[in-house]
Amino acid sequence: MLSKERKKVLRIMDELNKYFIENTDTCHITSTLDFNKETTIRFRVHLKDKEEIERVKQKLEKIFSVQRYREVEELYWNLTGDAYTSDETNLVGMMVDEFSIEVEDDVLILYLIRR
Amino acid sequence: MNKNYRLHYLFIFIFLSFIVFGIVHDGLINVVYGLGRIIKEPDILITDYFEVGGIGATFVNAGLIGIINTSIFLILKAKANGAITAAIWTSVGFAMFGKNIVNIWPIMFGVWLYSKYKRESFLNYALIAIFSTNLSPTLIQFRGLEIVHPYFSMILGILISMFIGFIFPPLAAYCLKFHQGYCLYNTGLTAGFIATILVSNVRAFGGDIPKRLLWYNNRDVGVEFILLFTFLIMILYSIKIGGKIKVDELKELNKTSGKLVTDFTVLYGEDVALLNMGIMGIVYMSFTLLISNLNGPIIGGLFTIVGFSALGKHLNNTLPVVLGAAISSYLNVHSLTSPAVLLAMLFCTTLAPIAGEFGPIWGMVAGFLHVSMALSVGYLHAGLNLYNNGFAGGLVAMFLIPLISAYRERRNA
Structure with missing residues (x-):
C-alpha cells in the first residue's frame, strides 16, 4: 500500500498534469520524480509559443509563491487530483516547500520540492 | 508586529472584548456562576448558552474558547489563513451553544494522540483538532444514561471523546471525497457519521439520548452592539492594513466559486478577506434581525458565516442558497421562525460553492433541499x-454533485 506521502505526491502530479492539459496546447509533457530525503518533482512541458510560456509561467509563479500550509494540506489533500470540475492548483501550491521555473526555447521546466 | 500573525492578534483583541462585554453585561459573580452551569449542563442540540448561563457567561466562554484556539495556532507558529480563520470563528460561534472551556479538551487530546501515533507534528492536525470539537457534547452526554453506572459515566464520556478525536483525522480527510469540496463544513459530515454510529449503538444497547431545546427569545441591544462592533472592527482593520477599501479585489472575490479550498487570504490578501468577513457579518446580521432576535445559536450561525467568508463564502454564492432555503421554509410545514428552520437558513450557506460553481438556480435547489435534510438528520445523531x-x-x-455533473457533461458533449 502506498504511503500517505507518496499518495500526496501523486495527487500533486495529477493536478498539474490536469492543469497543463486543460489550459495549454501542449502535446508533450514529461515528469520525473525523486524520493530522497526530500521529494523532487520535475515537469518538462512543451508549449506552443513564447506567449503561452509567459502566461503559464505567471500562473505557476502565483500558485507556488504561497508558503506551505501543512495543517491545510492534512485536512484537504484528498481534494487534489480527481475532482469532477474544479481546479485545485491553489491547494497544490500550499503543499510544496520550494519551486523554480526554467525556460528552454519552447519548453517550460518546473521543479517542485517537498521536505 | 509580525505580519504573519496580525490576524491572530486582531482576533484575540476581539475575543478579549467579548470577555469584557460579558463581565460588564452580567457582573463577574453572575458570569462565574453562569460558566459553572454551562460546564455542568448537557450540550446537545439545541442548547442555547444564553438560556443556560446567561448572556455574560456565554460571551466570556466564547471569548476564552477563541483565545485558546488562536493561541494554539500562535504556539504552533501557524500563520493565519482562510482555513485557520474559519476554524477559529466556527469554534467561537459554537461556544455560544455547545462548546465550552471544559468539553473541548478530550477530543483535541485524542487528535494530538493520533498525531503522535502517526509520528507527525501536531501542527499538521491542529486544524482538524479545532474543527473536531463539534462532537464535544459527547463528554457529558453519557451522564444519566441508564446503561451506564453514574460513577463511570464521566470517565466513559472522556474515553469516548478521546477515541473520537483519535479516529477523526483520517475520516475527515476521506469524507471530502464524497462531496468533492462542495460542502464547506466537511467536518460536520464527518462528525455526523461518527455520531450516528455512536448513537445507533447506544440505542441498540437500550440507552437513549433525550431531546433538548433551550432557545433564548428576548432582544438584547448590547448583543447587537457587540456584534456590530466586531464586524466594523474587521472592516476598519482591513482598511488599515490595505490602505483603502479594495473594491475591485472584492468584486473579483465575489466571482469565485468558493469551493474548498478557496482561501481568500491567500488569493486576495488578508485585508480583502477581512473586508469580506465584515460585510458578510453585517449583511447576515441585518437579515437575521428581520425575522428573529439574536441568541446563542443564531450568533453561532453568524460567526460561522463570517469565519468561512475567509474560505469560500461571499454574497454572490451565499444569497441564492439562502433564498432557496427561505422558499423551502415558507412552503414547508415548519414555522419560518422555528429554531431549527432559522439555523438551517443560516447554516445552509455551507452549500455556497454549488451556487458559485454551477449558478444561482442550482444554489437555490441546494438551499431548498438543505432545509428538509437538516430538519430530518438530527434524529440520527441525537444532537451530539x-x-x-x-x-x-x-x-x-453528495446527492446533487453527481447529478449536476452528469447533466453538464451531456449538455457539453
Missing part, C-alpha cells in the same frame, strides 16, 4: 453533532 447542518449539507452535496 453540533454541526448538524454540515452533516445535512454534506448529504445534499
Whole structure:
C-alpha cells in the first residue's frame, strides 16, 4: 500500500498534469520524480509559443509563491487530483516547500520540492 | 508586529472584548456562576448558552474558547489563513451553544494522540483538532444514561471523546471525497457519521439520548452592539492594513466559486478577506434581525458565516442558497421562525460553492433541499453533532454533485 506521502505526491502530479492539459496546447509533457530525503518533482512541458510560456509561467509563479500550509494540506489533500470540475492548483501550491521555473526555447521546466 | 500573525492578534483583541462585554453585561459573580452551569449542563442540540448561563457567561466562554484556539495556532507558529480563520470563528460561534472551556479538551487530546501515533507534528492536525470539537457534547452526554453506572459515566464520556478525536483525522480527510469540496463544513459530515454510529449503538444497547431545546427569545441591544462592533472592527482593520477599501479585489472575490479550498487570504490578501468577513457579518446580521432576535445559536450561525467568508463564502454564492432555503421554509410545514428552520437558513450557506460553481438556480435547489435534510438528520445523531447542518449539507452535496455533473457533461458533449 502506498504511503500517505507518496499518495500526496501523486495527487500533486495529477493536478498539474490536469492543469497543463486543460489550459495549454501542449502535446508533450514529461515528469520525473525523486524520493530522497526530500521529494523532487520535475515537469518538462512543451508549449506552443513564447506567449503561452509567459502566461503559464505567471500562473505557476502565483500558485507556488504561497508558503506551505501543512495543517491545510492534512485536512484537504484528498481534494487534489480527481475532482469532477474544479481546479485545485491553489491547494497544490500550499503543499510544496520550494519551486523554480526554467525556460528552454519552447519548453517550460518546473521543479517542485517537498521536505 | 509580525505580519504573519496580525490576524491572530486582531482576533484575540476581539475575543478579549467579548470577555469584557460579558463581565460588564452580567457582573463577574453572575458570569462565574453562569460558566459553572454551562460546564455542568448537557450540550446537545439545541442548547442555547444564553438560556443556560446567561448572556455574560456565554460571551466570556466564547471569548476564552477563541483565545485558546488562536493561541494554539500562535504556539504552533501557524500563520493565519482562510482555513485557520474559519476554524477559529466556527469554534467561537459554537461556544455560544455547545462548546465550552471544559468539553473541548478530550477530543483535541485524542487528535494530538493520533498525531503522535502517526509520528507527525501536531501542527499538521491542529486544524482538524479545532474543527473536531463539534462532537464535544459527547463528554457529558453519557451522564444519566441508564446503561451506564453514574460513577463511570464521566470517565466513559472522556474515553469516548478521546477515541473520537483519535479516529477523526483520517475520516475527515476521506469524507471530502464524497462531496468533492462542495460542502464547506466537511467536518460536520464527518462528525455526523461518527455520531450516528455512536448513537445507533447506544440505542441498540437500550440507552437513549433525550431531546433538548433551550432557545433564548428576548432582544438584547448590547448583543447587537457587540456584534456590530466586531464586524466594523474587521472592516476598519482591513482598511488599515490595505490602505483603502479594495473594491475591485472584492468584486473579483465575489466571482469565485468558493469551493474548498478557496482561501481568500491567500488569493486576495488578508485585508480583502477581512473586508469580506465584515460585510458578510453585517449583511447576515441585518437579515437575521428581520425575522428573529439574536441568541446563542443564531450568533453561532453568524460567526460561522463570517469565519468561512475567509474560505469560500461571499454574497454572490451565499444569497441564492439562502433564498432557496427561505422558499423551502415558507412552503414547508415548519414555522419560518422555528429554531431549527432559522439555523438551517443560516447554516445552509455551507452549500455556497454549488451556487458559485454551477449558478444561482442550482444554489437555490441546494438551499431548498438543505432545509428538509437538516430538519430530518438530527434524529440520527441525537444532537451530539453540533454541526448538524454540515452533516445535512454534506448529504445534499453528495446527492446533487453527481447529478449536476452528469447533466453538464451531456449538455457539453
